[in-house]
Amino acid sequence: MKGDTIYKRTYNRMIVYLGELKIGDALDSENVLKSKLTASRTTIRKVLQEFELKQLIVIKSTKKTLLRKPKAKDSFPRAETLSNAARIEKKFLEWMLRADPKPGDIINELELARQFGVSTSGIREFLNRFSRFKLIERRPNSGWCFQGFTEDFALELFEVRELFEMRSAAAFATLPDNAIAWNELHVLKIDHKNLLRNINKDFHNFSDIDERFHQLVNNASMNRFIVDFYDLISLIFHYHYQWNKVDERKRNKAAILEHLDYIEALFSRDPKRIEVACKKHFISARNTLLSSLKTPLPVS
Amino acid sequence: MKGDTIYKRTYNRMIVYLGELKIGDALDSENVLKSKLTASRTTIRKVLQEFELKQLIVIKSTKKTLLRKPKAKDSFPRAETLSNAARIEKKFLEWMLRADPKPGDIINELELARQFGVSTSGIREFLNRFSRFKLIERRPNSGWCFQGFTEDFALELFEVRELFEMRSAAAFATLPDNAIAWNELHVLKIDHKNLLRNINKDFHNFSDIDERFHQLVNNASMNRFIVDFYDLISLIFHYHYQWNKVDERKRNKAAILEHLDYIEALFSRDPKRIEVACKKHFISARNTLLSSLKTPLPVS
DNA sequence: AAACTGTTTTTTATATGCAAAAATACAAAT
DNA sequence: ATTTGTATTTTTGCATATAAAAAACAGTTT
Numbered sequence: 332m333k334g335d336t337i338y339k340r341t342y343n344r345m346i347v348y349l350g351e352l353k354i355g356d357a358l359d360s361e362n363v364l365k366s367k368l369t370a371s372r373t374t375i376r377k378v379l380q381e382f383e384l385k386q387l388i389v390i391k392s393t394k395k396t397l398l399r400k401p402k403a404k405d406s407f408p409r410a411e412t413l414s415n416a417a418r419i420e421k422k423f424l425e426w427m428l429r430a431d432p433k434p435g436d437i438i439n440e441l442e443l444a445r446q447f448g449v450s451t452s453g454i455r456e457f458l459n460r461f462s463r464f465k466l467i468e469r470r471p472n473s474g475w476c477f478q479g480f481t482e483d484f485a486l487e488l489f490e491v492r493e494l495f496e497m498r499s500a501a502a503f504a505t506l507p508d509n510a511i512a513w514n515e516l517h518v519l520k521i522d523h524k525n526l527l528r529n530i531n532k533d534f535h536n537f538s539d540i541d542e543r544f545h546q547l548v549n550n551a552s553m554n555r556f557i558v559d560f561y562d563l564i565s566l567i568f569h570y571h572y573q574w575n576k577v578d579e580r581k582r583n584k585a586a587i588l589e590h591l592d593y594i595e596a597l598f599s600r601d602p603k604r605i606e607v608a609c610k611k612h613f614i615s616a617r618n619t620l621l622s623s624l625k626t627p628l629p630v631s
Numbered sequence: 632m633k634g635d636t637i638y639k640r641t642y643n644r645m646i647v648y649l650g651e652l653k654i655g656d657a658l659d660s661e662n663v664l665k666s667k668l669t670a671s672r673t674t675i676r677k678v679l680q681e682f683e684l685k686q687l688i689v690i691k692s693t694k695k696t697l698l699r700k701p702k703a704k705d706s707f708p709r710a711e712t713l714s715n716a717a718r719i720e721k722k723f724l725e726w727m728l729r730a731d732p733k734p735g736d737i738i739n740e741l742e743l744a745r746q747f748g749v750s751t752s753g754i755r756e757f758l759n760r761f762s763r764f765k766l767i768e769r770r771p772n773s774g775w776c777f778q779g780f781t782e783d784f785a786l787e788l789f790e791v792r793e794l795f796e797m798r799s800a801a802a803f804a805t806l807p808d809n810a811i812a813w814n815e816l817h818v819l820k821i822d823h824k825n826l827l828r829n830i831n832k833d834f835h836n837f838s839d840i841d842e843r844f845h846q847l848v849n850n851a852s853m854n855r856f857i858v859d860f861y862d863l864i865s866l867i868f869h870y871h872y873q874w875n876k877v878d879e880r881k882r883n884k885a886a887i888l889e890h891l892d893y894i895e896a897l898f899s900r901d902p903k904r905i906e907v908a909c910k911k912h913f914i915s916a917r918n919t920l921l922s923s924l925k926t927p928l929p930v931s
Numbered sequence: 932a933a934a935c936t937g938t939t940t941t942t943t944a945t946a947t948g949c950a951a952a953a954a955t956a957c958a959a960a961t
Numbered sequence: 962a963t964t965t966g967t968a969t970t971t972t973t974g975c976a977t978a979t980a981a982a983a984a985a986c987a988g989t990t991t
Contacts, residue, residue, distance in 0.1 A: 333951040333974045337772060360964055371953040376966090393961055393964055414771070415975065441942055450976045451943085452752070456759060463763045465855055471714075472637065472671075472943065472982060487854040494794055554787040555765055560856075633944045633981040660935060671983045676936085693935060693990065715945065741972060750946045751973085772952060772973060 336414050338377060339407040341370040345378050346401045349387065358388065358395040415449065419457045422447045424566075428573055434479030438467065464563050480567070482624055489617045492564055493610075495557045496548060500593075500609045503551035504600040512551060519544050520594050527587050530580065537583040538572050544590055548597075575623035582619055589615065636714050638677060639707040641670040645678050646701045649687065658688065658695040715749065719757045722747045724866075728873055734779030738767065764863050780867070782924055789917045792864055793910075795857045796848060800893075800909050803851035804900040812851060819844050820894050827887050830880065837883040838872050844890055848897075875923035882919055889915065 345368060352358070359367065364375050379395065382388045387401050413421070426446070432438065440458065444451040458475055461467060465484075467475045478484065506512055522540055526533055542565055549561050589612040596608035645668060652658070659667065664675045679695065682688045687701050713721070726746070732738065740758070744751040758775055761767060765784075767775045778784065806812055822840055826833055842865055849861050889912040896908035 332949050332976050335951060337952065362964075373953060374951085377952090390965095392966095439942065452975065452977085455943090456756070456975095459756060459759050465859065473984090474942080484855075487856055490798075490852075490854055491856045494798060498790075498794060552790075554790055555784075556787055556791045556860075559765065632946050632979050635981060637982065662935075672936090673982055673984085677982090739972065752945065752947085755973090756945090773954090774972080 334415055336412055337370060338374055340412040341368055341374050342378050342381070343406040343412060344368045344370075345382065346403065346406050349382075349397055349401050350403070352397050352400075354397055354399060356397050358397065415453055416457065419447060419449055419453050420461075423457060423461070424570065428570065432477040432479070434477060434481055436477040436479075437470075437474045438477055439474040464566060480570070480624070482621065485617075485620050485624060488563070488567065489613070489620070491560065493613050495552070495560060496545065496613070497606065497609055499549045499552040499557060500597065500605050501602060502553070503548055503597055504602060504605055506551060512547060515547055516594060516597060519547065520591070523587050523591055523594070527584070527591075530584050530587070534580040534583045537586065538568070541586065541590075542568070544594075571620065571623065575619075577623070585615065586612070586619075634715055636712055637670060638674055640712040641668055641674050642678050642681070643706040643712060644668040644670075645682065646703065646706050649682075649697060649701050650703070652697050652700075654697055654699060656697050658697065660693075715753055716757065719747060719749055719753050720761075723757060723761070724870065728870065732777040732779070734777060734781055736777040736779075737770075737774045738777055739774040764866060780870075780924070782921065785917075785920050785924060788863070788867065789913070789920070791860065793913050795852070795860060796845065796913070797906065797909055799849045799852040799857060800897065800905050801902060802853070803848055803897055804902060804905055806851060812847060815847055816894060816897060819847065820891070823887050823891055823894070827884070827891075830884050830887070834880040834883045837886065838868070841886065841890075842868070844894075871920065871923060875919075877923070885915065886912070886919075 345364075348364075348368065349358075358364070358379075361372050361375050361379075364379075365372050368375065379388070379390065382401075383390050387398055389396055389398055410418075423443070426443070438458075440451045440454045444454045447454065458467060458469075462469060462475075466478050466480065468478055470476055503512065519540070523544075526536060526540060545564070546561055549558055552558065589608070593605075593608040593612055596604040599605075645664075648664075648668065649658075658664070658679075661672050661675050661679075664679075665672050668675065679688070679690065682701075683690050687699060688695055688697055710718075723743070726743070738758075740751045740754045744754045747754070758767060758769075762769060762775075766778050766780065768778055770776055803812065819840070823844075826836060826840060845864070846861055849858055852858065889908070893905075893908040893912055896904040899905075
């Protein structure tokens with residue numbers, strides 16, 4: 332009753348690993364495989380035995396050799412390698428998007444469990460973890476109350492986000508010259524410029540680059556609470572990007588330009604300049620988010 | 632298998648409620664009792680039936696009358712009215728204090744379950760909730776890793792605390808004249824002065840007043856993320872107060888004086904003055920915490 | 932008909948059961 | 962000294978079972 336997603340995940344990783352060898356090559360020892368594929372030796376052995384059975388490898392005491400290359404399509408489908416918890420998270424986010432629950436709505440564990448086809452304990456555990464984002468609230472001995480992604484929520488979120496990122500950006504400027512963050516920032520600058528060049532076609536790629544950029548800045552704070560808070564930002568933005576498609580190209584182009592300005596400010600290490608660029612970006616980001624909250628959901 | 636702590640809690644509340652009536656008085660209707668004692672009608676009825684059985688009240692269709700007054704000592708002991716979850720939390724904090732786990736230590740669910748005499752699912756749920764404080768981290772398919780209340784942890788905690796409270800204090804100054812927060816601040820000022828007068832005797836009462844004060848300031852931010860973060864501060868301070876007894880009287884006296892200064896600054900509504908008082912207090916609070924981290928635990 | 936009580940259905944809180952995975956142990960082989 | 966074979970023991974992840982509590986429904990009484 333535990334599911335065998337780890338076995339399947341390890342199996343898939345083994346296929347990738349074998350794909351990198353040549354026929355006749357010897358495999359690494361079990362202990363090395365254990366760290367390479369991140370699983371216990373117990374699981375590694377189980378997978379190896381399965382591969383021997385399928386005559387992909389031959390095991391002769393301490394020597395394991397590759398007989399023929401596995402095909403990538405023999406892998407288990409990705410969905411089967413997700414843990415139950417990950418699957419529930421995915422389903423819940425999809426459900427939120429679809430059902431669009433309003434503040435004050437009650438969600439109950441049994442109902443969700445039935446809808447998702449999983450046990451109540453899985454749902455319960457998920458909701459417990461998810462509640463850290465403050466989008467739902469437990470009512471003891473009753474259900475969960477949906478708080479909703481309201482304007483207040485967005486404003487409070489942005490207040491903290493701004494507070495944190497201003498601090499992080501200031502910290503970024505004081506990083507030593509040889510910090511890898513500078514290289515990463517350089518790469519991001521190039522990526523931004525490339526995206527700007529193909530903005531008409533690739534504008535929806537902005538979401539990824541946006542997350543990478545802000546995460547890089549926040550990491551400079553070296554503060555677990557600040558870094559952790561970015562999980563919530565990511566979630567909200569991911570969620571929000573799903574439905575606010577109005578003017579997306581135009582908005583993203585503007586944001587890229589702001590980012591480039593912000594990046595230059597970071598390279599300059601001038602605190603004043605950084606503050607100005609950062610603040611400017613947040614003002615427009617907040618406006619974007621707020622205006623999209625007022626746009627009703629498209630009817631599907 | 633759900634435990635009957637709610638029944639017991641309601642039973643105790645009913646005793647208090649009956650204590651306020653005179654013999655021969657009619658009890659409120661079930662629905663009124665339901666809101667007065669905050670429980671479901673189902674539970675209210677169960678309790679009422681028990682009281683009837685014990686001949687404390689008589690139920691005649693729609694009329695319930697008090698026969699004789701219950702004695703307070705017939706209540707269930709407080710420990711039995713705590714939910715399982717609350718009991719686990721309490722035990723875990725005690726355990727942390729006693730076992731003093733070090734960063735990198737692994738805690739496992741089964742072990743704790745056995746030690747606390749509860750089921751693993753209870754432990755699991757608690758650890759999941761508790762992990763939001765970042766003192767423990769889940770290792771999938773393995774156990775939980777204790778992160779420890781290290782110096783880094785304390786510094787990062789204080790960085791955010793300061794950021795948040797500076798913002799909250801500034802917001803406090805802009806509250807309208809008729810906000811109840813001003814009255815509460817006034818009460819707190821008096822309480823501080825009283826405590827200062829009896830500091831030699833009552834110095835250990837500072838912990839409570841400290842929490843009330845900072846919570847009041849933080850609430851002025853009207854930001855759920857800022858307010859929520861104070862849970863962590865409370866936890867850490869509660870935990871920390873348990874063992875750092877060195878110079879407690881002296882430290883608390885100094886802190887009270889800083890608070891009084893801070894309170895006056897808030898009343899003045901002068902942003903500059905507030906900032907100075909707030910910052911000053913945080914510098915010494917941080918030093919206190921850091922120095923206590925370096926003090927080894929007293930051997931018990 | 933509004934408020935109340937009696938009864939039934941649904942949901943939560945918690946314990947328990949069990950397969951998968953991890954950890955451990957140690958002798959045997961290279 | 963590393964690696965493997967094998968067996969054993971623990972522990973996790975998830976499902977399910979069940980008593981307590983809540984909610985919903987249906988009658989009564991004022």
